[in-house]
Amino acid sequence: MVLPARVGRQHLRLGLLVAVVLGLHLLLADQLLVQRMGWGAGNQPPPPIDVAFVRELIAAAPPAAAAPASPPPVPARLPAVATRAKAAASAAKPEPGPEPEPLTGASNEAISPVASASEPAPRLASEPAPALPAVAMPWVPASAPGAAASLPQAAASAAAVPVLAAASAAYSDWPPSTRMTYQLSGYYRGPVDGSAQVEWRREGTRYQLRMSTAIGPVLSRSITSDGELTEAGLVPRRFDGEQKVLFRAARRWSLRFGPERITLADGREIPTLPGAQDEASQFVQLSWLFTTRPELLQVGQSVELPLAISRSLDRWVYDVVGEEVLQLPFGALATFHVKPRRAALAGDLSAEIWFAPSLQYLPVRILIRQNTESWVDLTLDKPPMQAAAR
DSSP states (O other): OHHHHHHHHHHHHHHHHHHHHHHHHHHHHHHHHHHTSTTOTTOOOOOOOOOOOOEEOOOOOOOOOOOTTSOOBOOTTSHHHHHHHHHHHHHHOOSOOOOOOOOOSOOOTTTOOOOOOOOOOOOOOOOOTTBOOOOSSOSOOTTSTTTGGGSSSHHHHHHHHHHHHHHHHHHTOOOOOEEEEEEEEEESSSEEEEEEEEEEEEETTEEEEEEEEEETTTEEEEEEEEEEEETTEEEEEEEEEEEEETTSOOEEEEEEEOSSEEEOTTSOEEEOOTTOEETTHHHHHHHHHHHHOGGGSSTTOEEEEEEEETTEEEEEEEEEEEEEEEEETTEEEEEEEEEESSOOOTTOOEEEEEEEGGGTTEEEEEEEEEETTEEEEEEEOSOOEEOOOO
16 A cells, blocks of 8 residues: 555656646746747847946026027037028129018928927028028928929028028937936826836937836836937937836737838838837837927927837827926926827827927927826926936
């Protein structure tokens, strides 16, 4: 009778061993499966651009907005170009005549997908240098199809094109690499709090933008955009996201941006739209637009962005809905509140943003909503840190 009992214990041990090995194999298979979704399995995002954040950004009043009859000042490197453009206009128009008609609202969507409030288009300025003529067409280069045809007369075209090309060159001057940290509060099945960080890194014409949020040890989420800086703004090449929840395998997803098509997170390829942005790059693209065209950051104005989020590409319209003074831990800041015109669809996130002109038009508050019952509110907790200017 002793022999069967001993055999039974051996069978029990063998069964437990098999169960443990099987469990380990299943766990490993699950982890490998997750890694092969999104950017796993040898397709990791590129390493971060090496940057040292060495100086604190001090709030400073932005250049005063010009009155309608007094155009904004020209950057230091533009007066000679503006003077030559004015001379070219005079040479093309020997006989004195009436002022040029206002430029039409024609725009090249491939260069600037911007929709602003309906206001009369400004006239070309006739002020002496160093004044930059105000134009209705946003930074259209001389080679853009249809640019010359949209001008009402040849003299206006001769004057406007060199100035627009020079303005495009000025807009390519991006701010140095910047790190911003935020306090996080919100609601997800109950009140939550945590922290967030946004890092904007650039090297030459390449950029990286990483936005990470953390709610204690329970949940963390990071999104990264990598691409190029152009005269039309940011051109994303790839977007990567990762979300970790306690006791669950990480979820990862990716988007790829080509010159003609976008590969979405589910692997589908769709035609792109001019100026398309991703979930992360949209914040810097809006900051850049408001920096280079501050007239857009006025209550009542609107900006349109094609936005690729996870499994879709849609046109999003952001309205400037108000001016607000935010009381931040390091002081009060005057901001403009920018809000998407529509709510996010199922599975997406929408973001309301507060931009501070005195801090290089950076987003100092971001309210991200999943629905009416789930949201996080990011508020800048200290002045941004920047790399040394190059």
